[in-house]
Amino acid sequence: MKSGALTLLAVFASSLLAPAQDQVTVLKGATILSGKGPAIENGVLVISSGKIQSVGDSQTSLPQGAKIIDCSGLTMTPGLVDAGTMLGLDAMNANEQGGEITPQMKVIDALDPADPRFDQIRRHGVTTVQVNPGNRNVIGGLGAVIKTSGNTVGEMLLLDESGMRLTMGAEPSVGNRAIRGGIPDNMYYRRPTTRMGVIWAARKAFYDAIDYREQKTIADGDDQSLGVDPGMEVLVRVLDRKVTVHTTAHAEQDIRTALRLAAEFGYETLLEEATDAWLVAKEIKAAGVKVLISAPSGNGDLRYSTTDGADPRLSTLMVLAEAEVPFAIHTGSAMGSMHLIHEAMFAIRNGLTREQALAAVTTVPAEILGVADRVGSLAPGLDADFILWRGDPFAPTTTAEAVYINGQETEK
Amino acid sequence: MSFSPTEKSMQYPIPSALSLLTAVLLVSPGQAQEQVAVKAGKVITISGGEIENAVILIENGKIKSVGSDTDVPWNARVIDASDKVVMPTYVLAHASAGMSGDNENLANVPYISVADGIDPSSGFFAECLRNGVGSIHIIPGNRTLIGGTGMVVRPVGKTVEDMAIRTKSGLKLSLDPQNGSRMAQIRKMRRALQDYEDYRKDLNRQKKEWEAEKAAGANKDEEFPVETDSTKQPVLDLLDGKVTGYLYVPSAAELGEVARLKNERKLDLVLILGPATYKGVDDIKALDLPVILTSNLEYMEQDPETGEQSITCPAEVFSKAGIDFALSISDASSGSARYPWWQMATAMRYGMDRSSALRAMTLEPAKILGIDSECGSIEAGKVANLQILTGDPLDATTWVDMVLLEGEVVYERSKDRRLQHLFGEGQDKD
Numbered sequence: 001m002k003s004g005a006l007t008l009l010a011v012f013a014s015s016l017l018a019p020a021q022d023q024v025t026v027l028k029g030a031t032i033l034s035g036k037g038p039a040i041e042n043g044v045l046v047i048s049s050g051k052i053q054s055v056g057d058s059q060t061s062l063p064q065g066a067k068i069i070d071c072s073g074l075t076m077t078p079g080l081v082d083a084g085t086m087l088g089l090d091a092m093n094a095n096e097q098g099g100e101i102t103p104q105m106k107v108i109d110a111l112d113p114a115d116p117r118f119d120q121i122r123r124h125g126v127t128t129v130q131v132n133p134g135n136r137n138v139i140g141g142l143g144a145v146i147k148t149s150g151n152t153v154g155e156m157l158l159l160d161e162s163g164m165r166l167t168m169g170a171e172p173s174v175g176n177r178a179i180r181g182g183i184p185d186n187m188y189y190r191r192p193t194t195r196m197g198v199i200w201a202a203r204k205a206f207y208d209a210i211d212y213r214e215q216k217t218i219a220d221g222d223d224q225s226l227g228v229d230p231g232m233e234v235l236v237r238v239l240d241r242k243v244t245v246h247t248t249a250h251a252e253q254d255i256r257t258a259l260r261l262a263a264e265f266g267y268e269t270l271l272e273e274a275t276d277a278w279l280v281a282k283e284i285k286a287a288g289v290k291v292l293i294s295a296p297s298g299n300g301d302l303r304y305s306t307t308d309g310a311d312p313r314l315s316t317l318m319v320l321a322e323a324e325v326p327f328a329i330h331t332g333s334a335m336g337s338m339h340l341i342h343e344a345m346f347a348i349r350n351g352l353t354r355e356q357a358l359a360a361v362t363t364v365p366a367e368i369l370g371v372a373d374r375v376g377s378l379a380p381g382l383d384a385d386f387i388l389w390r391g392d393p394f395a396p397t398t399t400a401e402a403v404y405i406n407g408q409e410t411e412k
Numbered sequence: 413m414s415f416s417p418t419e420k421s422m423q424y425p426i427p428s429a430l431s432l433l434t435a436v437l438l439v440s441p442g443q444a445q446e447q448v449a450v451k452a453g454k455v456i457t458i459s460g461g462e463i464e465n466a467v468i469l470i471e472n473g474k475i476k477s478v479g480s481d482t483d484v485p486w487n488a489r490v491i492d493a494s495d496k497v498v499m500p501t502y503v504l505a506h507a508s509a510g511m512s513g514d515n516e517n518l519a520n521v522p523y524i525s526v527a528d529g530i531d532p533s534s535g536f537f538a539e540c541l542r543n544g545v546g547s548i549h550i551i552p553g554n555r556t557l558i559g560g561t562g563m564v565v566r567p568v569g570k571t572v573e574d575m576a577i578r579t580k581s582g583l584k585l586s587l588d589p590q591n592g593s594r595m596a597q598i599r600k601m602r603r604a605l606q607d608y609e610d611y612r613k614d615l616n617r618q619k620k621e622w623e624a625e626k627a628a629g630a631n632k633d634e635e636f637p638v639e640t641d642s643t644k645q646p647v648l649d650l651l652d653g654k655v656t657g658y659l660y661v662p663s664a665a666e667l668g669e670v671a672r673l674k675n676e677r678k679l680d681l682v683l684i685l686g687p688a689t690y691k692g693v694d695d696i697k698a699l700d701l702p703v704i705l706t707s708n709l710e711y712m713e714q715d716p717e718t719g720e721q722s723i724t725c726p727a728e729v730f731s732k733a734g735i736d737f738a739l740s741i742s743d744a745s746s747g748s749a750r751y752p753w754w755q756m757a758t759a760m761r762y763g764m765d766r767s768s769a770l771r772a773m774t775l776e777p778a779k780i781l782g783i784d785s786e787c788g789s790i791e792a793g794k795v796a797n798l799q800i801l802t803g804d805p806l807d808a809t810t811w812v813d814m815v816l817l818e819g820e821v822v823y824e825r826s827k828d829r830r831l832q833h834l835f836g837e838g839q840d841k842d
Contacts, residue, residue, distance in 0.1 A: 116714075116721040278836060300834055301746035302535045315836040338748060345808045346748075351835075396757030396808050 024048040024063045025407065029072030030388060035363045035377035045076065047384040050406035055378045074401055077358065077393055078377050079127025079385030080340050083365035084246070084272050084292050084330035087131055088115045088146075094134030096141065100172060100192065101205045103238075104230040105141025107131045108160050111153050122148040122410055124339035125393070125400045127385040128158065128366070128375045130330075132272075133165050135248050138172045138192065138201040140165035142234065143246065145369050147385070149405040158371050163246040163270070164238055168254035169308040172198050199257055206265045209235030238267045244370075245269040246292075250310040252276040259287045270368060273332045275299075275310035281323035290368050291325055293317060294332030297346040314350040321356055328365035329357070345394045354394060383407075447471050447488035448819055450798065456499035456805070458774050459789035468498060470796040473819035477792050491814070491821075493800045499770075500790050501546025501797040501815060502752045505777035506658065506684050506704045509743035510536040514553035516560065519590055520604050522583060522650075523643035524560035526550045530572045535745070537567035537575075538830065541823040543751055544799035544812040545741075547577060549781055552584040553743075554660040554684070557600055559584035561646055562658065564781055568822045581781065582656040582682065583646050585673075587666040598669050605677060608647040615640065653680050658704075660684040664692030671699060682780055685737075687711030690726040693733045702780045703730065703737040707749045709758045725762030727772070732763070738777035739769070757806050766806065795819075 025047050032043035034055055044060040046053040054060060062068070086094050088111040096102045111131060121129070128147055133140035143162045150156035176193045192198045212232040219226050237243045247258040247269045255274055262269040271277065272292045277284060284291060299312040306312060313319075320327045329343050338346070344357040352360070366376020374383050384407035391398035403410045448470040455466040455478060467482040468475060484490060508514040511529035530550055540548060551562025562582050565575035589597040615638065622636055640648070649655040657679050661670055663686060673679050682702045688711065689696065696703065711724045730737050739759065742749035749755060756769040764772075778788025786795045796819035803810035815823035825831060 116719070120721070120723075297748050298746055302539055302750075303745055312834075313836050314831075314834040319836065342748070349808045394808060395806075396754060397760040397806055399761050 024053065024066040025069060026062050026066045027069045027071050027076070027388075028058070028062075029070050030074045030076040032076045032378065033358055033393070034379065035078045035358060036379060042072075043076065045378065045384075045386065047404075047407045050384055050408070052378060052380055052382050052384050054380050071388055074388040074390060075393055076378070077125070077387050077389065078362045079375060079387055079403070079405065080125045080361045081328075081365040081369070081371075081376050082121070082126050082129040082330050082340050082361070083328045083368055084294070084332045085129045085131055086134060087117050087121070087129055088112050089131065089134070095136035096133070097136075100138045100201050101231065102133075102137055102141050103139045103164055103205070103234040105133055106144070106160070107133055107141065108144045108146075108153050108157065111144070111146070113150060113153055113156060118148045119411070121339060122403055122405075123400060123412060125341050125387040125389075125403060126339070127387075127403065127405050128371065130162050130365075130369055132163075132246065135165070135167045135171045137165075138167060138198050139205055139235075140167065142243070145371055147375075147405055149408075149410045158374060159369065161243060162369055163244045164234060166202060166245050166247045166258075166269075168198065168247060168249040168258050169251060170195055170198075171248070171308070172201075195254075199261065202261060203264075205235060206239065206261075206267075208232065209239055210265075212236060213239065239265060241266070241268050246272050248272045250275045250306070251308040252279045252310070254308060255280045256283065259283060259289065262289070263287070272330070273307075275306065275312050275316070277325070277327075278313050278316040278319040279311070281319050281325055284320075285323045285325050289325075290364075291320060291327040292330045292332065292365075292368070293320070293327055294330055295338060296329060296343055296350060297338045299350070317347050317356075317360070318351045321352065326364055326368070327360060328368055329360045330365065341393055341400075342396070345396060348394055357394065446819075447476075447485055448491060448796070448816075449482075449484045449488040450491045450498055450800070450816075451484070451494045452498040452800075453493065453495050454497045455790055456497060456770065457790040458500055458771060459791055465494070466498075468790060468796070468798065470816075470819040473796055475790060475792055475794050475796050478790050491800070491816075493814070496813060497801040497804060497810075498790070498798055499544075499801065499805060500774050500788055501799050501817065502544050502773045503738075503775075503777040503781065503783070503788055504540075504545055504548045504740060505682075505738040505780045506706075506740050507548050507550055507743060508553035510534040510548070510550055514743070515555045516552075519557035519559075519600070521556070521560050522558045522646040524552070525580075526552060526560065526562050527572055527576075527579060530563075530565065530575065532569055532571060532575055536743075539750065540567040541815055542812060542825075542828060542831070543741075543753075544801070544805075544815060545752065546797040546799070546815065546817050547778070547781070547783065547787055549581055549777075551582065551658055554584075554586045554588045554662075555590065556584060556586045556588075557590065557597070558604060558647060559586060561655075564783065566817055568817060577783065578781075580655070582658045583650050584660070585657045585681075586660040587669060588660055588662045588686075594665060598666065601669070601673075605647070605651070605673075608644055609651060611641070611644060612648055612651065650679060651677070653678065656680045656682055658682050658684060660686070661689055662686040663688040664690075664695070667692045667695045667699070670701075671695070674699060674701065685726070687724070687726045690724055690729040693729050693735070696730070697733050697735050703735055704777070704780060705730070705737050705739055707740045707742040707755065709739075709749070709755060709762075725759060725764075727759035727764050727769075728762035731759070731765075731768055736776055737772060738780055739772040753805055753808075753810070757808075760806070770805065 027045045032040040040057050042058040044056050093110050096105050130143050130145045132143040145159040145162045146156040173192045192201050209232050213236045245267050249255045249258040250273055270290045273294045274291045277291050299314050340361050344361045347357045363376045366372040375385050385405050387400050388402040389398050390401045450468040452466050455463045466480045469477045549564050552559035561580055564578040564581045569575040619636055650657050659681050684704045686706050687708045709725050709727050714721050739755050752773050759769050775788035778784040787797045798816045799812050800814040801810050802813050813825045
């Protein structure tokens with residue numbers, strides 16, 4: 001999933017970030033929705049050094065000399081996890097125009113920690129996000145998982161190679177033109193120009209990677225002339241199932257193609273923006289693939305055309321829940337339309353249970369991104385990332401009273 | 413600001429003019445005294461608090477009584493909503509939707525009317541019903557100078573005539589800079605109004621001269637031969653105070669001009685305030701004009717020096733200043749601002765109180781439109797425009813289960829084909 005050295009760096013950076021704060025803090029009186037198990041009325045959360053020490057009911061023994069914060073009347077949830085966003089990247093920087101296969105691009109190299117949108121979503125309870133490159137390339141590059149608080153990417157970082165972006169459908173080909181003489185002076189003079197071309201570009205990249213891996217194996221490190229191709233290195237890690245592919249596929253046929261391509265090359269994938277997943281739920285379940293569904297609030301829009309001709313339904317998440325496909329709600333390309341908590345609220349409106357909806361924005365995305373040992377629920381040893389809501393978190397009139405990241409209350 | 417019901421009298425369509433679809437649901441005119449009793453778990457009256465376990469008695473499309481101690485007449489048709497919440501349908505005081513094209517590409521077009529642009533089959537109207545909206549003021553959009561005449565409709569009917577509640581509801585005026593220049597827009601507004609004023613003066617002068625000649629013995633048995641230019645009539649009516657101007661104000665910078673239009677031109681105005689006007693809240697209060705807020709209730713600004721972003725809710729600012737206003741929904745086909753409940757909830761997230769938020773979607777817009785004697789609250793004597801909800805209007809899991817307009821059922825969720833489609837085959841939405 002990740003390169004060890006960089007993860008070490010990330011851990012090191014976050015331990016630097018957490019202030020020398022051995023002070024034990026107790027937050028008591030809140031209704032705690034921990035993401036694991038039933039709601040705890042009048043609960044107690046004990047934190048120190050940016051980590052959760054314990055979670056329990058009012059009988060929990062309070063450590064001596066702890067600072068006590070009264071949270072009665074408030075509801076506590078884990079910090080929300082948005083498993084797919086393009087925050088921190090402006091539109092110009094989300095897609096590398098040098099080619100349509102750019103697996104070696106890394107969003108952390110371009111990420112702007114000062115993007116004010118991080119503050120906005122954090123104020124509404126999102127404490128961890130995956131940031132992905134854009135969808136204009138067939139293979140866009142490597143995403144990262146970061147927290148929404150921090151002055152540098154290093155401070156924010158949880159995972160620097162959280163997945164490789166692959167896009168199905170028409171998006172990478174829309175507007176592209178074949179070069180017929182003349183000088184190609186913009187990114188649209190390039191392949192692919194059709195849906196088929198998009199898939200072929202992806203397939204060719206994986207064949208090249210297989211070839212590259214074989215050459216490397218034959219040379220066994222002796223042949224210096226082979227050199228290192230960073231893009232191929234990433235694709236080889238994908239083929240070796242060390243990096244998960246995050247496949248964007250809106251329409252039914254693209255979802256099926258995404259599953260087929262993953263089976264063909266044996267890589268691990270998850271589906272993003274899988275609008276039509278309700279049509280393919282059984283196949284998705286059979287393939288053991290997890291799904292990110294973007295912005296349920298938009299599924300009732302009065303639209304006449306949708307991305308890639310997908311057919312959004314209000315029932316999508318219920319179909320997935322019934323088919324026991326693990327799913328998370330993310331903002332994706334519908335970013336900015338709604339805050340994640342309100343997307344979860346709309347999912348409940350459309351029929352999901354409160355527990356399912358909370359899981360879809362906390363525990364499940366944390367598991368999908370491979371950071372469940374750090375965030376996504378309230379349990380001993382996890383980062384002290386949590387939200388105090390004034391009222392029911394899923395009521396449209398509720399706001400976040402306080403947002404804690406690494407045990408620190410963040411700026412409002 | 414006072415509304416004279418005589419000037420703006422209601423023009424409810426007579427049943428025979430209604431579409432086939434509604435006609436089957438309506439009482440035929442001969443069958444008098446049809447009574448409907450809605451048994452409600454809770455009634456949110458808007459004007460008289462919330463009543464648990466109440467009965468709303470409807471006779472001939474009007475509310476006869478509402479209360480918890482009402483006996484249900486033996487011959488009344490009963491609508492059992494005893495596990496549900498009943499409230500008045502929402503009223504939209506300003507919407508520029510349900511038409512193909514909301515603004516003419518010329519800026520000064522007082523002679524056009526939404527009556528010619530409304531598409532009764534537009535998804536906007538179906539969506540209105542689905543979300544509990546019962547009365548809509550359709551008026552040309554804000555990208556104009558003098559944009560044309562609006563009308564108040566109900567979201568039911570096959571023709572514009574079927575839908576009409578009140579025609580010639582008001583004239584759209586806009587101070588929104590059309591080519592990027594505030595100066596130019598204000599200048600054009602003054603120039604245009606002055607031109608109409610001059611035209612009227614000239615017409616009056618001609619008429620005076622003609623009558624003087626007539627008095628002197630000329631023009632025997634003749635009428636004044638100059639006809640008023642009908643394309644100018646809406647503005648002449650505006651200048652005479654016979655028509656209300658629905659004036660869009662994009663920012664606080666235009667408020668000075670609004671005061672001049674009110675005080676010097678003596679126009680009868682309703683303000684449609686863009687979110688940036690919140691900075692002029694004191695001036696707006698001093699203007700003492702009816703206010704409609706546009707749908708952007710979370711106004712984002714960036715400090716030009718520090719780059720820091722902030723969000724302001726104009727509804728909260730105006731509410732705190734004691735200004736009454738109507739909330740709007742978005743005209744767009746996507747986004748949650750299309751939902752009245754979401755708009756009220758957003759205002760409440762920023763601090764507006766519940767009863768004011770509910771009023772701002774019902775009684776306030778009805779007052780602004782001058783139809784509050786007919787709708788906007790559940791009171792004896794008003795038209796029975798009701799929505800039956802599965803729960804509290806501000807709970808996200810609540811759906812509109814049924815809508816009654818003039819006492820007749822015009823929407824049932826169980827028969828909503830679009831919702832059934834969106835919930836997929838075999839999916840049970842309950």
